[in-house]
Amino acid sequence: MRSDITVLIVAFSYLALLFVIAAWGDRRAEQRRSLVNSPTVYALSIAVYCTAWTFYGSVGRAATTGLSFLLIYLGPTLAMLCGWMLIRKMIRIARAQRITSIADFISARYGKSGGLGALVALIAVIAIMPYIALQLKAITVSYAILTEYPDQTLPALSLSGFLSDKAFWVSLVLAVFIILFGTRHLDASERHEGMVTAIAFESLVKLFAFLSVGFFATFVLYSGPHDLMASAAAELPHLGRRFGLEQIPGGALGWFGTLMLATLAFITLPRQFQVLVVENVNEQHLRRACWLFPLYLLLINLFVIPIALAGLLGGSATGEPDNFVLTLPLSAGLQALPLLVFIGGLSAATSMMIVETIALSTMVSNQLVMPLLLRWRSLQLASRPDLSGWLLGIRRVAIILILILGYLYHALIGEAYSLVTIGLVSFAAAAQFAPALLLGLYWRGASRNGAAIGMIAGTLVWAWTLLIPGFALSGWLDVSFIEHGPFGIELLRPYALFGLEGWDIYTHALFWSMLVNVGLLVGISLFSRQSHMEQTQAALFTNALRPEAEQAPIWQGQASRYELFMLLSRYLGLPATRRLLGQQPEPGDDSAATPAMIAAAEQGLTGALGSATARILINSVVRGEALDMPSILSILDTTSQTLEYNRRLEQKSSELAQIGEELRSANERLRELDRLKDEFVAMVSHELRTPLTSIRAFAEILHDAEAMPAEKQQHFLEIIVRESERLSRLIEEILDLARLESGRMTLNPERCDLVELVQQSVDAVTRLYEDRAVELALKLPDSSCMVIADPDRLQQVLINLLDNASKFASDADSQVLLTLAPHKRHYRIRVEDNGPGIVEAEREKVFEKFHQIEQARKEEGQPAGTRPRGTGLGLPISRGIISHLGGRLWVDDPQQLGGACLIMELPKAPEEDNPSGSCG
Amino acid sequence: MKRNEQNRLLALTLLALLLFSPPLLLLFDREGSWGFSTLPLIIYLIWAVLILLAALTLERPHEE
Numbered sequence: 013m014r015s016d017i018t019v020l021i022v023a024f025s026y027l028a029l030l031f032v033i034a035a036w037g038d039r040r041a042e043q044r045r046s047l048v049n050s051p052t053v054y055a056l057s058i059a060v061y062c063t064a065w066t067f068y069g070s071v072g073r074a075a076t077t078g079l080s081f082l083l084i085y086l087g088p089t090l091a092m093l094c095g096w097m098l099i100r101k102m103i104r105i106a107r108a109q110r111i112t113s114i115a116d117f118i119s120a121r122y123g124k125s126g127g128l129g130a131l132v133a134l135i136a137v138i139a140i141m142p143y144i145a146l147q148l149k150a151i152t153v154s155y156a157i158l159t160e161y162p163d164q165t166l167p168a169l170s171l172s173g174f175l176s177d178k179a180f181w182v183s184l185v186l187a188v189f190i191i192l193f194g195t196r197h198l199d200a201s202e203r204h205e206g207m208v209t210a211i212a213f214e215s216l217v218k219l220f221a222f223l224s225v226g227f228f229a230t231f232v233l234y235s236g237p238h239d240l241m242a243s244a245a246a247e248l249p250h251l252g253r254r255f256g257l258e259q260i261p262g263g264a265l266g267w268f269g270t271l272m273l274a275t276l277a278f279i280t281l282p283r284q285f286q287v288l289v290v291e292n293v294n295e296q297h298l299r300r301a302c303w304l305f306p307l308y309l310l311l312i313n314l315f316v317i318p319i320a321l322a323g324l325l326g327g328s329a330t331g332e333p334d335n336f337v338l339t340l341p342l343s344a345g346l347q348a349l350p351l352l353v354f355i356g357g358l359s360a361a362t363s364m365m366i367v368e369t370i371a372l373s374t375m376v377s378n379q380l381v382m383p384l385l386l387r388w389r390s391l392q393l394a395s396r397p398d399l400s401g402w403l404l405g406i407r408r409v410a411i412i413l414i415l416i417l418g419y420l421y422h423a424l425i426g427e428a429y430s431l432v433t434i435g436l437v438s439f440a441a442a443a444q445f446a447p448a449l450l451l452g453l454y455w456r457g458a459s460r461n462g463a464a465i466g467m468i469a470g471t472l473v474w475a476w477t478l479l480i481p482g483f484a485l486s487g488w489l490d491v492s493f494i495e496h497g498p499f500g501i502e503l504l505r506p507y508a509l510f511g512l513e514g515w516d517i518y519t520h521a522l523f524w525s526m527l528v529n530v531g532l533l534v535g536i537s538l539f540s541r542q543s544h545m546e547q548t549q550a551a552l553f554t555n556a557l558r559p560e561a562e563q564a565p566i567w568q569g570q571a572s573r574y575e576l577f578m579l580l581s582r583y584l585g586l587p588a589t590r591r592l593l594g595q596q597p598e599p600g601d602d603s604a605a606t607p608a609m610i611a612a613a614e615q616g617l618t619g620a621l622g623s624a625t626a627r628i629l630i631n632s633v634v635r636g637e638a639l640d641m642p643s644i645l646s647i648l649d650t651t652s653q654t655l656e657y658n659r660r661l662e663q664k665s666s667e668l669a670q671i672g673e674e675l676r677s678a679n680e681r682l683r684e685l686d687r688l689k690d691e692f693v694a695m696v697s698h699e700l701r702t703p704l705t706s707i708r709a710f711a712e713i714l715h716d717a718e719a720m721p722a723e724k725q726q727h728f729l730e731i732i733v734r735e736s737e738r739l740s741r742l743i744e745e746i747l748d749l750a751r752l753e754s755g756r757m758t759l760n761p762e763r764c765d766l767v768e769l770v771q772q773s774v775d776a777v778t779r780l781y782e783d784r785a786v787e788l789a790l791k792l793p794d795s796s797c798m799v800i801a802d803p804d805r806l807q808q809v810l811i812n813l814l815d816n817a818s819k820f821a822s823d824a825d826s827q828v829l830l831t832l833a834p835h836k837r838h839y840r841i842r843v844e845d846n847g848p849g850i851v852e853a854e855r856e857k858v859f860e861k862f863h864q865i866e867q868a869r870k871e872e873g874q875p876a877g878t879r880p881r882g883t884g885l886g887l888p889i890s891r892g893i894i895s896h897l898g899g900r901l902w903v904d905d906p907q908q909l910g911g912a913c914l915i916m917e918l919p920k921a922p923e924e925d926n927p928s929g930s931c932g
Numbered sequence: 933m934k935r936n937e938q939n940r941l942l943a944l945t946l947l948a949l950l951l952f953s954p955p956l957l958l959l960f961d962r963e964g965s966w967g968f969s970t971l972p973l974i975i976y977l978i979w980a981v982l983i984l985l986a987a988l989t990l991e992r993p994h995e996e
Contacts, residue, residue, distance in 0.1 A: 079972055086952055089979065093986055094945040097938055245966030256969035257961045264954040271952055302941075303987040310979055317972060 016159055019354065020178070023155075026355050027185050027362070030210045034193045037209030048205045049293050051300035056212035057287045058305045059219070061088060061278065062312055063143075063364040064150035065435045067218055067357045068334050070313065074320035075333035078259030080270060081316060084435075085309040087274025095302045097557075098279070099288055101453055103298065105556045106289045110619040114285040114445060115375040119624055121452040121553050122460035123546030126383050126624035131464060132445060133375035135471050136282050137414070139441030140368055142434040144418030147361035148179040152422070154357045155179075157335055158350055161342045179422065182358070183415045186365055190415075194370040195407045204370065208291050211367060214359035219312055221356025225337050226315020228349060229322040233340070237318060244321045255317065262516030269519025270436070276446040277439035282371035283364065290371075365415070373410035378622035381406050386625060400585035403620060436518050437478045443522065444470040447530045456550045460543075462536035470529030473509075477521035481506040573597040575633045576605045580613050583629070584620055592616045688860070699742055703735035745885045752892035759802040759896055763921050766797040766839055770832055773810035777818070786818045786826040793832060797839045798921040805893045809901075812886040813843045813914055820847035820912055829909055838899070838917045847911040855903040859891045894918070940989050944982065951978050 073081035119129030193207040234240040323336030329343035341349040448463035497505040581589040617626035710728040751757040817828040831842045894901040899918035906913040964970040
């Protein structure tokens with residue numbers, strides 16, 4: 013019908029158009045009028061998700077397993093709904109760390125681990141290769157149907173006839189396209205604007221083609237969906253209840269499992285990571301993509317069921333369900349529409365192959381080949397003047413190899429192995445990246461070992477439960493192990509692991525692989541230690557959306573500008589290096605590169621080579637090494653130690669200040685005491701001199717005047733005797749005080765009765781009181797009051813108190829009251845007078861030695877002679893004695909007479925068998 | 933404001949998950965006209981409404 017030539021011309025013209033569009037996109041990018049800088053283009057580029065598998069396979073799935081085809085698109089819808097949180101976080105991290113692929117992302121998250129990156133790259137290549145083959149098969153089959161219709165026998169695939177296989181030529185053209193637009197330059201960010209423009213255009217083409225077929229099937233072949241459904245119900249009665257849950261493999265559980273699978277795979281498929289994260293120009297674009305891309309999915313799925321129904325109604329004219337999209341317009345005898353459909357399918361296939369190949373080749377060159385080469389023959393590589401050509405070369409070889417492998421897969425086993433299932437099998441493999449990726453984004457504790465072992469184990473379970481049985485069913489292996497398990501071990505049957513039966517194979521595989529993967533990741537992470545690098549990266553990843561998460565790379569070492577420049581230009585080429593570091597320095601330039609330059613260089617290299625390799629390279633030129641985590645931590649440690657010392661110093665100095673303050677006050681006290689001592693000495697000298705002077709005066713009078721009446725002589729002698737007594741009393745008191753102060757006062761404590769002592773003391777002062785005309789009242793208990801005391805000293809105290817009271821009692825109607833009473837475990841003796849009393853502030857001072865100065869002043873108004881002045885030592889001595897005896901002596905508020913009130917308190921003596929003690 | 937938007941989107945995602953999984957899913961699977969299940973129609977409708985809600989949440993004027 014349609015000549016081969018026409019189809020070929022149209023197909024290759026379409027591919028040529030892609031070249032033009034991509035070249036235009038790149039040109040615009042160079043002119044800084046980027047086409048890609050639009051949220052709509054971004055959303056359309058994400059639609060690379062819809063491959064030939066969508067384009068042809070959805071209708072096939074709808075015709076055979078009902079609504080299950082929708083799950084592949086509902087999953088991404090779920091992912092995009094929360095994409096503003098999840099994918100934006102990934103974009104921000106990828107931008108900050110110049111991440112170029114999902115392998116790089118996972119490697120960077122777990123401490124820039126080279127091994128983990130290589131693992132991810134390896135799994136991705138194994139899992140995605142069949143997926144690329146699937147696209148090639150779709151091209152071959154659709155071309156055959158288009159040119160051979162109505163003959164629908166599928167073309168025999170074999171390697172010998174590859175020259176006549178259009179898929180081979182298409183992949184060749186694609187290889188050229190990808191090399192041209194995917195590896196034009198080694199930019200710091202692996203962005204390919206021309207390619208993204210072409211992908212967005214292809215998304216529009218496939219959507220338009222599919223909607224056209226849908227419109228044709230629904231509204232041209234039949235007069236609307238009602239007509240279509242009525243016809244289907246009438247002509248296909250055996251269909252029963254179409255598109256219900258029971259038609260879906262595994263029922264409701266299978267539905268849920270496949271939904272989860274699609275959600276996870278959408279985020280982790282390498283090509284989706286490429287367009288979602290790496291090719292994103294502005295994270296605000298995600299805002300629109302989050303709803304526009306689901307809308308795109310909705311539109312492209314809108315006519316799947318009508319086309320499937322129309323195809324089923326077409327009977328033998330439409331043939332296999334997988335080809336309905338093409339055979340439906342063909343069976344109606346149309347000319348242009350089948351060609352449009354072919355182009356739509358071609359665009360779906362090519363867009364997927366382009367992006368997937370770029371993503372895989374970046375991973376292969378950055379995570380697998382370059383690290384190996386650098387390690388293997390680092391000397392030769394390091395001596396090369398320009399490595400940027402090398403890098404591009406490796407990537408180009410990787411692209412060609414991937415496409416050739418894909419083609420070989422397609423040509424050799426494509427016929428045998430049901431390729432339609434490979435889509436979901438690839439999904440399940442890509443989903444193995446999800447735990448390491450998603451947990452790594454939100455759980456800081458996820459560790460490298462956990463991620464690696466979880467991923468390996470999950471992939472092994474995936475291979476056992478999906479990949480190997482798939483090979484077996486294609487006739488490559490004996491299928492008996494599926495039925496009976498390997499070596500007859502029933503528990504290990506790949507489709508019913510551990511006896512879990514009745515699930516559809518994808519949900520079953522997803523469940524077991526995720527259980528193992530997540531379980532090991534979490535378990536091992538909880539029981540292993542992270543390296544410092546891992547901890548830093550984990551913190552940077554988990555906090556990526558916080559505003560303060562601006563990372564500041566710290567470099568301690570030094571590198572000369574020239575060396576750094578040469579390193580970068582070797583890998584990135586001159587223009588890119590100039591962009592990053594500015595003008596080329598002189599060859600002999602030894603000036604040190606700034607930390608910002610080293611950081612920029614590392615980021616530039618990371619963009620081209622992956623984080624792990626970039627780090628090794630930078631370390632090779634930075635003398636004194638990049639500041640690694642342990643040294644940062646030790647710096648932190650030192651700082652915190654310094655802080656600790658500071659804190660202690662501060663504490664010490666405040667202690668010193670306090671001690672200084674205490675010293676100053678002690679000094680002041682000493683000065684005060686010194687002053688008091690001087691005063692005392694002056695006073696004592698004065699006191700001693702006064703009686704001495706009068707004694708001497710009277711003695712001289714007696715000596716000189718012989719003719720003195722005997723009566724007068726007698727009077728003078730009396731004065732001399734009295735003054736001598738006073739002098740000796742004074743000396744006695746001074747000695748007492750000195751003894752008290754030096755602690756040499758000897759007391760002879762014994763049991764004695766206070767009442768008795770009081771009586772004796774009162775007897776002693778009776779004369780004095782009568783002389784001074786002071787009335788003394790006593791209040792004593794009837795029983796004896798036993799205390800342990802030195803009776804002589806106690807009596808001295810009592811006499812002193814009574815003497816003082818009599819001195820200070822009011823002049824007119826002088827009264828003194830002595831009260832003895834028990835108080836708790838003590839006895840209290842209170843001596844009160846009705847004098848002027850002692851003001852509150854003075855009450856402690858009266859017990860200071862020599863306080864008598866004040867007293868003396870008070871006494872000035874009193875008639876001299878009647879009330880002899882004290883020495884000012886009585887009360888201090890009394891207090892010293894009482895405290896030696898374990899009691900207290902203080903001045904209290906007056907209670908009855910309103911004058912001074914002194915209270916003496918002594919502890920009660922312990923009970924004895926013979927309470928009546930004697931005082932000695 | 934920003935927090936609010938994220939919370940809405942999170943709630944929307946959870947709502948979508950709820951609507952797309954059993955047991956609510958089982959409720960949608962009823963016999964419709966001509967022996968077809970009502971499931972496809974309802975799923976498409978829910979899908980469209982979710983997209984609409986997401987668009988309304990994300991495209992409302994936002995300061996950046």
